[in-house]
Amino acid sequence: MRLFLDTANVEEIRDLAWLIDGVTTNPSLVAKEKRPFEKVIKEICDLVDGPVSAEVTAMDADGMVTQARPLAALHKNVVIKVPMTENGLKAVQALAADGIRTNVTLVFSANQALLAAKCGASFVSPFVGRVDDVGGGGMDLVAEILETLQNYAFGTEVIVASVRHPRHVLEAALLGAEIATVPYTVLKQMFRHPLTDVGIERFLKDWEGVPKSGR
16 A cells, blocks of 8 residues: 655655655645645655645636646656546546646545546546535445446546545555555554553563573
């Protein structure tokens, strides 16, 4: 399973660059950084040798394609993030014809994922946390999408997105999802367990009582 970091913060990415396989950004994350969008994307690509999602903000297909081309030209690792709309999928189809990879975001049904894959999307991003927020089953959605896409030879990969806690990552892994994109704080939590802390503390305390050889 590949882990992407869901952030536009370069310092967070630098801290975990040794571990992660890619990065996803969105307009909200980029806005928090208060820096030029293209500069942030280029810096991220220099840090991570893997897919880096950069989202378009136009809502018409031609506008999306127009925004996407210079973004894709920034670096070979750039993947164009496109919203799950009819116009978005028209843009995906046009970009795929030119060999530009796309990540269809804001996916909330297996039907949407199927259409995105049919149009040539490289990735689809179901938002599990947001589905859970409205009383649905985010991981049930992921399971439906995985089962649907496995019936065909689309080559579209599933990025489990809107991850809220480490359990989401584990559940995605148990389902066999190819990728989870994880916020910095959640990924940091995955390193830790209270019993690990207790065990280390006990080992160190016991080690203090071991006689040390003199010199």
